[in-house]
Each structure stands twice: as C-alpha cells, then as structure tokens.
Amino acid sequence: MNKILFDIKDLSFSISKKEILHSLNLRIYKGDYLSIIGPNGSGKTTLIKCLIRINEAPEKKLFFNNIPIEKFSQKKLASLISYVPQVTEQSFSFTANEFLMLARYPHLSRFTSVTSKDKIAVAEALDITESTNLADRQMNTLSGGEKQMVFIASAFAQGGKVILLDEPATFLDPKHEQKIYEILKTIHNQTNKTIVTVTHNINSAILYSDKIALLKDGQIDFYGESDKITEDNTLEKAYDKKFTFIKHPNSKKSIILPEVL
Amino acid sequence: MIKNKKLILLFFSAFAILVVALTPFVGMEKIPFETILHFDSTDIKTDIFWRLRIPRVLIAFVAGSALAISGMTFQAMFRNSLATPFTLGVSSGAAFGAALYIKLGFIFSLFGIVGQTIFAFLGALISIVIIYALSKIKRGFSVGTMLLAGVAINFFFSSFILFIQFMSDFTESFSIMRWLMGGFEIVGYTDIYNILPFIIVGSLIIIFLSIELNLLTLGEDIAISRGVSVSKVKNTLFIATSLMVSGVISVVGPIGFVGMMIPHISRLIIGSDHRYLVFLNIIFGGAFLVLCDTLARTLIAPAEIPVGVITALLGGPFFIWLLINNSGDGSSI
Numbered sequence: 001m002n003k004i005l006f007d008i009k010d011l012s013f014s015i016s017k018k019e020i021l022h023s024l025n026l027r028i029y030k031g032d033y034l035s036i037i038g039p040n041g042s043g044k045t046t047l048i049k050c051l052i053r054i055n056e057a058p059e060k061k062l063f064f065n066n067i068p069i070e071k072f073s074q075k076k077l078a079s080l081i082s083y084v085p086q087v088t089e090q091s092f093s094f095t096a097n098e099f100l101m102l103a104r105y106p107h108l109s110r111f112t113s114v115t116s117k118d119k120i121a122v123a124e125a126l127d128i129t130e131s132t133n134l135a136d137r138q139m140n141t142l143s144g145g146e147k148q149m150v151f152i153a154s155a156f157a158q159g160g161k162v163i164l165l166d167e168p169a170t171f172l173d174p175k176h177e178q179k180i181y182e183i184l185k186t187i188h189n190q191t192n193k194t195i196v197t198v199t200h201n202i203n204s205a206i207l208y209s210d211k212i213a214l215l216k217d218g219q220i221d222f223y224g225e226s227d228k229i230t231e232d233n234t235l236e237k238a239y240d241k242k243f244t245f246i247k248h249p250n251s252k253k254s255i256i257l258p259e260v261l
Numbered sequence: 262m263i264k265n266k267k268l269i270l271l272f273f274s275a276f277a278i279l280v281v282a283l284t285p286f287v288g289m290e291k292i293p294f295e296t297i298l299h300f301d302s303t304d305i306k307t308d309i310f311w312r313l314r315i316p317r318v319l320i321a322f323v324a325g326s327a328l329a330i331s332g333m334t335f336q337a338m339f340r341n342s343l344a345t346p347f348t349l350g351v352s353s354g355a356a357f358g359a360a361l362y363i364k365l366g367f368i369f370s371l372f373g374i375v376g377q378t379i380f381a382f383l384g385a386l387i388s389i390v391i392i393y394a395l396s397k398i399k400r401g402f403s404v405g406t407m408l409l410a411g412v413a414i415n416f417f418f419s420s421f422i423l424f425i426q427f428m429s430d431f432t433e434s435f436s437i438m439r440w441l442m443g444g445f446e447i448v449g450y451t452d453i454y455n456i457l458p459f460i461i462v463g464s465l466i467i468i469f470l471s472i473e474l475n476l477l478t479l480g481e482d483i484a485i486s487r488g489v490s491v492s493k494v495k496n497t498l499f500i501a502t503s504l505m506v507s508g509v510i511s512v513v514g515p516i517g518f519v520g521m522m523i524p525h526i527s528r529l530i531i532g533s534d535h536r537y538l539v540f541l542n543i544i545f546g547g548a549f550l551v552l553c554d555t556l557a558r559t560l561i562a563p564a565e566i567p568v569g570v571i572t573a574l575l576g577g578p579f580f581i582w583l584l585i586n587n588s589g590d591g592s593s594i
Contacts, residue, residue: 049482052485052486053485054481054482054485054486073490074485074488074489074490074491075488075489075490076488077488078486078487078488079488081486082486082487083482083483083486085480085482085483085486088480090480092478092479093478093528093532093533094475094533094534098534099479102472102475102476102479102487103487105472105476105487105488105489106487106488108472110469110472158487
C-alpha cells in the first residue's frame with residue numbers, strides 16, 4: 001500500500017452559508033492518478049480548492065503528509081502541491097516563459113534573481129508538455145489548447161509532488177483533449193507525481209486514471225479502482241440516469257456509450 | 262528583452278533628471294543660471310529659485326511618483342486599469358479627513374506627523390475598509406460593481422466635504438475649496454520632510470512586493486496556488502497605498518488621474534513585469550506631475566491654474582478611452 005498523501009477526515013465546507021461538503025472522508029495515496037467525478041454542484045471544485053487552501057478548510061480536517069494543512073505556510077504548500085484552475089477567458093500579459101517563471105515563486109528567495117535551477121525546471125516543464133515552441137509567445141495569443149498546456153507546464157515547473165487539476169480538458173477539441181490526457185499520463189509515468197483531476201468526462205477517468213472518487217451532494221459516494229465505477233449501478237444512482245456500457249476494444253475496460261434518443 | 266527594459270528605465274531616468282533640472286528655471290520670473298549660485302545674495306531671483314521653485318518641483322515629483330505607484334498597485338490588485346485609489350474613493354476619503362481637519366481648526370501633530378496627514382490617512386482607511394468589505398462580502402465581485410461602489414464612496418465623501426464647506430465661514434471655505442483643486446503653490450521644504458517618510462515606506466513595501474504583484478495580476482486563486490499569502494499581501498499593499506495617498510493628499514490636495522494614466526502608459530511602454538514597472542512609474546509619474554505643474558504655473562501667468570484641474574482635463578478623456586477599450590475582465594492589465 002502506498003503512503004497516504006492527503007487524509008481528509010470529516011470535512012465540511014460552506015460557501016456563503018451554504019454547506020457544499022458534508023463530513024467528507026477521503027484518502028489520496030502517493031503516486032496515484034485519481035479522477036474526481038460527480039454531478040454538477042456536488043462539490044468537486046470546492047474540494048480541490050480546499051487541497052491547495054484557496055478554500056480554507058476548518059482546522060484538523062485535512063492532513064497532508066500527516067500534518068494538518070493549515071500548519072504549512074502558503075509558500076511551503078505551493079512548493080509541494082501545484083494547481084491548474086478551470087479554463088478561464090481571462091487574459092495574461094506575459095509570455096509563456098515568463099508565466100512559467102512566475103510558477104517558480106515558492107522556490108525564489110527575495111533577493112536573488114532566477115537561478116539556473118529555475119531555468120532548468122522551466123525548460124523541463126516545457127519539454128515534457130511538448131510546448132517548448134510556445135515559450136516566447138504571449139499568453140494572450142495562444143489557443144485554448146495551447147494555453148491549457150502552458151498551465152500544465154507551469155504546474156509542473158512549480159516542482160511539487162502533486163498536481164491538482166480542475167477540468168483540464170473541458171471546452172477543448174478532441175485532439176487537444178486527448179493530448180492533455182496523454183501529457184498527464186506521461187508526467188504520471190515518468191515522474192511518479194500524484195495527479196488529482198476533477199473531470200466531467202467519465203470515460204477518460206475510467207481509461208486514464210488509476211482510481212476514481214465519485215462525489216455526490218458533498219460526500220464521497222464511491223472510491224476505488226477506476227474500472228469498478230461501472231459496476232453495481234453506482235453511476236446510475238449518482239447521476240439519476242441510465243447508462244449503457246460497452247467494452248473498449250483495446251483496453252477491455254467498460255466505458256459509457258452515448259444514448260440513442 | 263530584459264536589456265531593453267533596463268534601457269527604457271535609463272532613458273526615462275535621463276528624461277526625469279532633465280525635467281527636474283530645467284523646470285525650476287521656467288516660470289513667470291525668468292531665472293538666469295548664474296543667479297542660483299549666489300547663495301548669500303539678497304537677490305529676489307535666487308530666493309524664488311531656492312525657496313519656492315525647488316521645493317515645489319521636488320514635491321510635485323514625489324507626489325507624482327507616489328500617486329503613480331499607488332495606482333499601479335490598485336490596478337494589479339483589482340486587475341483593471343480603471344481601479345485606482347482615485348476612482349475607488351480612497352482619495353476622497355483622504356480629502357474628507359484633511360478637510361475636516363482644516364475645518365476643526367485645531368492644530369496638533371503626533372510623532373512629528375502633522376494632524377492633517379493623520380486625518381487624511383484615517384479618511385483613506387475608511388474608504389479602504391469599505392472597498393475591502395465589499396470585495397469580501399461577495400467573492401468574484403466584478404470590477405464594474407467595484408467602480409460603481411467607488412462612485413458611491415466618492416459621492417458620499419464629497420457630500421460630507423460640501424457639508425463641511427457649508428458650515429464654514431468664507432475664508433475657511435475658500436481655503437478648503439482651493440486645497441481640493443490640488444496644487445503646489447504653498448508648499449515648502451517642511452512639507453517634503455513631512456510626507457517623505459510615508460512615501461518612502463510605502464514605495465519600499467511596493468517595490469519589495471513586486472513579484473507578488475505579478476502573481477496577483479494572474480488572479481487570486483492562481484496567486485494562492487503559487488504560494489502567495491494573498492490576504493496578508495493585499496492588506497500590506499492596502500496600507501502602503503493608503504499611507505502614500507493620504508500623505509500626498511494632505512499636502513497637495515486630491516490630484517486625480519495621475520494614478521490611472523501613468524501606470525497604464527507605463528505598462529504599454531515596459532510591459533507587465535512589476536519589477537520594472539514600479540520603477541518606471543516612480544520616474545515617469547514624478548516627471549509627469551512636474552511638467553503638469555509647470556504648465557499650471559505658466560499657462561495663464563501671472564495667475565495659476567490648479568494642477569488638479571490640468572490632470573483632470575487630461576485624465577477625463579483618458580478615462581473614457583480606457584472605458585471603451587476595457588473589456589472588464591482584467592485584459593487591460
């Protein structure tokens with residue numbers, strides 16, 4: 001059994017007095033590729049934002065490496081965990097390279113400028129995400145897919161052990177969507193980083209991740225090996241909808257087939 | 262690219278030095294170069310140069326720098342070029358504080374800081390607390406709403422100031438009104454000493470946090486996930502800007518739009534990296550306000566136009582131009 005990285009115990013979290021997460025329990029293990037799925041409004045984004053303390057969870061509910069997460073300085077936490085937010089229309093007036101350099105913030109000391117270590121980290125990140133050619137482009141001129149790739153690169157350059165992603169491939173065309181998943185898989189396989197990604201795409205969760213956590217109404221409804229999610233009517237109950245499954249000819253895992261109306 | 266940025270800074274520094282060195286000679290009273298070297302002389306021109314023009318140019322420079330980097334800081338924190346201490350009502354809060362002090366008529370100082378500055382600082386803090394509370398109540402407050410709130414805060418304090426004026430006699434009222442227009446004609450070296458500590462402390466804080474400012478322009482969530490303690494940094498920046506804005510306003514009145522125009526133009530010139538942007542704002546903002554003040558005292562000489570009128574005449578159209586080009590999602594940053 002792998003080491004427990006995140007240990008979430010009895011976590012409740014409210015936004016504007018509305019409780020989103022209800023006494024949620026979840027363990028995330030080191031080196032796993034975990035997908036978090038669940039219906040709209042089930043609290044996926046809220047949960048992932050708690051893990052990097054964008055949402056400040058109540059004390060002693062959330063542990064990282066057995067230490068309550070509130071004990072870390074934000075900088076220390078950022079040197080261990082990085083985060084790719086949901087796709088935004090927001091624009092950034094930096095080049096991709098400058099954007100990646102900003103991700104080195106947790107390793108920067110105030111009075112020294114960029115070190116060769118930072119440069120290497122950025123170059124590596126661009127390399128593993130196959131975006132070296134984008135380095136000198138202005139962020140505002142990148143396509144949706146390219147921008148998302150630069151975001152993943154920046155999370156990699158940040159240098160932590162864990163990468164959290166919030167719907168990294170939503171709104172992308174099939175080619176770029178697949179490329180995002182391929183790169184995540186490459187990162188996972190080559191560097192053994194823990195990957196936690198929120199997604200609406202259940203099939204990609206089944207095909208690419210080791211484990212799936214299914215969130216419903218702010219609680220974990222299912223947690224286990226990704227191919228077990230299609231058993232026992234788990235999905236039917238969570239989404240309140242019928243699903244038709246088919247075995248993927250290559251991977252032999254059962255995946256969801258679109259319904260005929 | 263980095264070389265270019267240093268070159269730009271060098272070029273503007275040279276420009277600023279020229280401006281500061283030459284403008285004291287310009288004015289109703291032509292001052293030949295030789296006269297300024299006769300320190301002991303009773304020549305009125307020497308006096309005008311050293312006792313009036315030099316402190317005036319210096320304080321205009323310091324005020325311009327402070328207003329520019331305060332504006333830059335607000336623009337970065339709110340990720341919008343229209344959000345500045347002036348538009349969000351911080352200036353009018355400070356103005357209210359200072360006007361109240363003039364009306365109350367008692368004179369005091371605390372740790373060597375004159376009462377007017379302290380009152381202005383408290384007024385600025387009230388505005389900041391209101392803005393801050395608004396942005397906390399509802400997360401993801403749009404900048405449009407923020408600006409409207411700023412308009413409301415401005416109205417609120419303006420009516421207070423009107424009330425104070427109404428309650429004042431003719432001379433008080435006139436001095437408040439004249440001061441509200443902004444200007445440098447009555448400043449001396451003591452004013453410089455009075456506000457310089459505020460400006461230096463505020464500027465150093467902002468220079469120190471310039472990388473954090475870069476990260477804040479990416480949005481708060483990203484800044485947090487990159488390791489910035491966002492609330493701590495923002496609180497510090499709010500205090501730093503309040504210090505500077507109230508320091509400036511208490512001495513020279515609420516001079517508007519410098520904090521909007523200069524940071525925006527600077528960003529177009531040198532880019533969004535605050536490590537360079539902050540210095541360009543200091544240099545360019547200072548030189549700009551010195552030039553505006555030179556216009557103010559020469560255009561209709563022997564009378565003077567309040568410098569606030571000049572910056573507002575330039576700033577109004579600039580604001581509208583920004584409004585048209587601003588999509589409101591921070592893209593103008």
